[in-house]
Amino acid sequence: MNIQALLSSHFANAMTHVGVDSGADPVIKQSSKPQFGDYQANGMMGIAKKMGVNPREFAQKVLDELDQSQTLNGIVDKLEIAGPGFINIFLNGEFLAKSAQTARTDEQLGIAKIQHDTIVVDYSSPNVAKEMHVGHLRGTIIGDSVVRTLEFLGNKVIRANHIGDWGTQFGMLIAYLEKFESENGENASDMALADIENFYRNAKALYDKDEQFAETSRQYVVRLQSGDEAMLAKWRQLVDLTMTQCQALYDRLGVTLSPKDTMGESLYNPMLKDVVESLKKQGLAVEDDGAMVVYMDEFKNKEGEPLGVIIQKNDGGYLYTTTDIAAAQYRKHTLNADRVILFTDARQAQHSKQAWGIAKMGGFVPQDFEMVHHTFGMMLGKDGKPFKTRSGDTVKLADLLDEAIERATALINERQSDLSEQEKQAVINAVAIGAVKYADLSKNRNTDYVFDWDTMLSFEGNTAPYMQYAYTRVRSIFAKAGVNGDELTGNIIINDDNERALAIKLLQFEECLITTAKDALPNTLALYLYELAGVFSAFYEHCPILTADEPIKSSRLQLADLTAKTLKQGLELLGIKTVERM
Template sequence: LRSTIIGDAVAKALEFMGHKVLRQNHMGDWGTQFGMLLAHLNDKLQANEVAETALSDLEDFYRVAKVRFDNEEGFADRAREYVVKLQGGDAQCLALWQNFIDVSIAHSEEVYHKLSVTLTRDDVMGESAYNHDLANVVSELQAQGVVVEDAGAQVAFLEELADKNGKPAVYIVQKSGGGYLYATTDLAAIRYRKSQLNASRTLIFTDARQALHFKQTEIVARKAGFLAADDQYQHCPFGMMLGKDGKPFKTRTGGTVKLIDLLDEAVERAGALLATRDNDFSAETLADMADKIGIGAVKYADLSKNRTTDYIFDWDAMLSFEGNTAPYLQYAFTRIQSIFAKANVDMSACDAVIDIQASQEKSLVTKLLQYQDTLEQLIDDAAPHVLCTYLYELASLYMKFYEACPILKEDVTAEQKASRLAICALCSETMGHGLGLLGIATLNKM
């Protein structure tokens, strides 16, 4: 969840600010784990089970395959044989592997659609895409003296990250048996993005536990000339999503939470919340509201936190209509829309000169003028939470303005009304745009 929605928000903001953004979905579609997966799938197919059925629940499929790998006699050996065949280009293994990739991408696309994320199948550039280039990468590193042979492996010794005793950090790019590692793939990806995509700034969104790996990777890439001196290589780490007990977020039974199930539950909870409120909306409208509120609540709860920190996943807090939440911002947005509906005024026609009279007007307009600076900070720091904070402060100031500065009352002059409607229109435009960058839907009624 975090890498996808944080990266998407930053990408959208960069594009809005005029940058050309190339998305690269670096899927983990290769590696030794596929040996056990292919062996398990082959057994399923031998039992006349259809691949699509066998792979309908990838998380469960992986869990069962791992149990077999750890406990079933002979299975681990078969799994290792499949790894060798796969890496050797065996046609049957590649066909089985492609089944996994197709199902996995289809599953991801379903989730991306629910999240309003802009990643597509064309953005997929998984680990397997670099297989053909790994030997070349190692050869270049050898030729430049960046790596040396150590106990049969190809290793870079990084003095820059030496420990307190002066022992350099070890970075292996090829194992003694000839196999490659994630490090090799990441170096190949850096070289590709520079030489083929001409990327001047690369942002990598992964959890914070990989921070050292990417620091080491950057050092090796710069020594090898895969990155120019002025190229930016920015690992954007994020913390973990925790349960109320402060431990990694799990299901009630202790299992891994499936993102698609989490989103479905969010919509269900939002629907139940709406059902407790007096309304005369149709069932179809309520379902649409529940979808937008539920999905928005989950996304905003994540995006509104500094990405470098862990955060507590709390249904009640994220679905609240009070505080720094998506429902609060969505509600504030609907309040603005209701003003124009009551006034029977076209928002796009509200271009009157703004005449600031009340302190609440001044505070609100001042905040509106800070939107550009907020987006600059977001893209510089790759930190969507600064936009969330801005939108919450903007919504809060709008609520104060709404209470203190009448717009449609009879004693309001035509000039005051036009000025305040113009302020409302700017608030609507800014809030709607900001939420759009975060991938959070707005509502006209709530």
């Protein structure tokens, strides 16, 4: 049940009947205070101004039309004009009760699968032969939460892990792998690649100081790019080893990426020559000092002239821009995407605009093809600087998760419980990984945030442990009652203001998810769940459940059951695990 959409539809119809052009938005918003109703129609003033009429008189005409059509009968109890033309909307209690009851017994919690786009979501994107670090965390878990939400609303989502698995560095890496094997035996490659970060560092150091090795590396690049089987076999070894390590981290994080979602830069390599040739034939790419360049009027250099974007170097090599043009074409015409969403940090913003701009200029994708780049801020330490180790090194993602487990273990061991060892380990893992993810997802992705172990592992405030405990607290009511929530019968009855507030909050779940998906802001969902937990606490304090007489007891248990289901589903869309007991 999307109350906002329902009200918007009825108000829009009423406005059409009083002379407003179709498509005008009544601007239905959730009210900030109960005295202003449950919702407000805030669009009357703007529409009245365009029509040149008095806003309050116009609002009254809309109310008269709604009263005459009776379309809101049984949905609202009262409509009133406030201030210069706002309309306060007070919902009907029986309508809320029936809607909550329908949501509770529906596996989608009353949320319709109303969206049917095919959406390619490009996120995570690690590099081959480099270990994932904290810089990969935000794009990975924000992208994954948005993917989960889009799918829940009915979209077909294609996950794209655009890994860096092609380029000149692979000549160096293959040459070093070959050298290591020749010195240590054919079966030594696993040992060499066990610490892939050091492997890359050692290869680069040798490349910089040994000209013969550097020359061999350059030759290997040419052989690799020309399809030499021996080079390709070594390249695949590097890619497979890296992605095995990445997959282990995805599994630990509860991220839904899998090997089949990998779409590396190498996938588009066969397309790059045709991309350049097409741009040349159209006169969009011109030669400049031996390189092929596309000049874009919307981007200027320091002299105020159109900026040249290189798509092929003077040595014949291609650039990331060329690859991303091909990737856009592949997503539209091979994957049949309706739109594309990309998650990378803000430093890639101009690059994406340039690549996608050329893709549209060259006709590789239609002009109206929607490609959206969602950026995110940085993870900072308590000193306000980028999060690093004490020695100043980049924090490896695996090390971060290990420390989370250690800290969560100490935290849970301090709390008295009758949990079995298996249950305790499940709680530790849920709290540890949940805390790391929720600390990020509960912040606006557009801003930097401070990574603070003490705050994120607290059982107070808007944190994963608090939200996970809030869920188990609701579930414990059913254990005390000795009933299964799924077996409850009877009608939900709403008499108390706290029952009403809880029902309204529960029924606003779909509105929250639509906003979360549209804006790609998981913090919207995190805030909703935190507020829901607070509304439930007030309900639990003021509305006795287990000591209430029937049918009130059964009604309140059903509200509690819907609360638990909503918390669990919402946390799952954030990628946060719940446990039944803590």
